[in-house]
Amino acid sequence: MTIRNFITWRGLGLAKKCEAPKLTKEGITQRDGDLPINPSGGLLGVGNPIAAAGLMKxxxxxxxxxxxxxxxxxxxxAYTGLAHAWGRPNASKHRSDNEGLIISARQLIQYNNFL
Known part of the structure; x- marks a missing residue:
């Protein structure tokens, strides 16, 4: 877990100011916790596939x-999932510094029915 994780949780409204480390310490963000975050271990847990990071998430x-x-x-x-990534500052004029995606179970069912 890095400081970026904690900053992101705060920015997304998942944790109150200065409380993100506490959520991890108390197990709330674990797979069996009330707010599971990075159940795969995050990018470092899957070999940090830089080019495929978004797809992995x-x-x-x-x-x-x-x-x-x-x-x-x-x-x-779970009925909703959130993928979020930090872009590199000024990496591209066409890329946002913060990118996010929320997928709901309803969208997933609609997608599966489409297939």
Whole structure:
């Protein structure tokens, strides 16, 4: 876990100011916690696939919502997932510094029915 994680949780409204480390210490962000975060271990937990980072995050959301994450499966039912990434400052004029994606179970079902 890095300071970036804690800053992101605060920015997304998942943690109050200065409380993100406490959430981790108390196990709230673990797979069996009330607010599971990075059940795959995050990018470092999957080999840090820089070019495929966004796809990895979205894939993990799919697997979690579909109940197909295997040993990484969170313990409580999930209906919405959030993928977020920090861009490099000034890396590109066309890329936002902060990118996010929220996928709901309803969208997942609609997608599966489309296939």
């Amino acid at each position: 979205v894939s993990e959301i799919y697997w979690q919502l579909a109940g197909k994450a295997g040993k990484r499966q969170i313990k409580k039912p």
